[in-house]
Amino acid sequence: MxxxxxxxxxxxxxxxxxxxxxxxxxxxxxxxxxxxxxxxxxxxxxxxxxxxxxxxxxxxxxxxxxxxxxxxxxxxxxxxxxxxxxxxxxxxxxxxxxxxxxxxxxxxxxxxxxxxxxxxDHNQRFTRAHQKAKEIIENEELGKVLTFRTTFGHAGPEHWGVNKTNSTWFFKKNRSALGVAGDLGIHKIDLVHYLLGDEIEQVSAFQGALDKVDEHGDPIKVSDNIVCSLKTKRGRIGTASFSWTYYGEEDNSTIIYCERGILKIYHRDEYQIEVITKEGERVNYQLESIQTNDNQTNSGVIDAFIECVRLDKNPLVSGDDALSSLKVILGILEAAETSRVVTI
Structure with missing residues (x-):
């Protein structure tokens, strides 16, 4: 074929x-x-x-x-x-x-x-570390999930975009609209939904254009940093931060705190997952390094999609999944703009 x-x-x-x-x-x-x-x-x-x-x-x-x-x-x-x-x-x-x-x-x-x-293309679902973490959570190897924190930040799209300048469309309100939330944040919201088998229901947030300027030297009109609090339908609570100003190194880590221990994902380069139990036992997994802007490895997304088409399988990220993450991101931006807790 x-x-x-x-x-x-x-x-x-x-x-x-x-x-x-x-x-x-x-x-x-x-x-x-x-x-x-x-x-x-x-x-x-x-x-x-x-x-x-x-x-x-x-x-x-x-x-x-x-x-x-x-x-x-x-x-x-x-x-x-x-x-x-x-x-x-x-x-x-x-x-x-x-x-x-x-x-x-x-x-x-x-x-x-x-x-x-x-x-x-919510590609975080496709990494072996996130798939293994989902398995550990689903099997309740550490008991039920209580809280979580996740972050995704790098030096900004002007270092990665096609023209490598501050004129990048990511900085334009009429084109990117959602700033760092739509670029990086939406990945982590989708990941939290995927890992926890749950959906975020309430959010509060702070945002700012703290450092980025456009090609004219003016502060950009979308946020380059957002920090938020999240509560899921099943009552788990957590925090998330999204940033275009992590200038030393990219951070794409997630920590899940459970009844009987902690699951750290992409927290250290050497081990993609670290499990630390209540008793202090440690189990480290070496799976694969995550894709970064400087380390372009095969994301697995294209291969998975071709397989869906060839074998008539359901995609790992459906339109409904994407819509659900978008609703949360729009809720986060509304919460930041109105200084209120927003129910999705």
């Missing part, structure tokens, strides 16, 4: 994750690239041995293309992903699924009507 794929948007995420992982997948035989900037599409087509489409319509009306990766910027996800599903394509959409609940619901509805696969 050979699969032809179309990629919409040829920025860093397409160049460093989607295209190389499709290229490496044995079931993919052709990639067609589209970007509003034709040169970017041509560059990736050249790098990965693909071809170029002159419009999104050309991709969506090509009956030989089965899969679309929507790597456009945030404000376009609901348009391109919904259109692709309506055109009978399976869709892998970058996160967040959209910027509003209304638009995200349009994508989810399009998927249900089309019967095609929709997966949203």
């Amino acid at each position: 050979s699969i032809k794929v179309g990629i919409i948007g040829c920025g860093s995420i397409a160049k460093l994750r989607h295209a190389p992982e499709y290229k490496a997948n044995p079931y993919v035989d052709k990639i067609v690239f589209f970007d509003r900037n034709l040169e970017r599409a041509e560059e990736l087509a050249h790098m990965f041995g693909g071809s170029v489409a002159n419009s999104v319509e050309e991709l969506l009306t090509d009956p030989t293309i089965e899969i679309i990766s929507d790597c456009s910027s945030n404000e376009f996800h609901h348009i391109f992903s919904a259109k692709a599903l309506q055109s009978g394509k399976h869709v892998l959409c970058e996160k967040p699924i959209s910027l509003t609940i209304e638009h995200a619901t349009e994508v989810v509805e399009a998927q249900k009507k089309s019967g095609k696969k929709l997966m949203v």
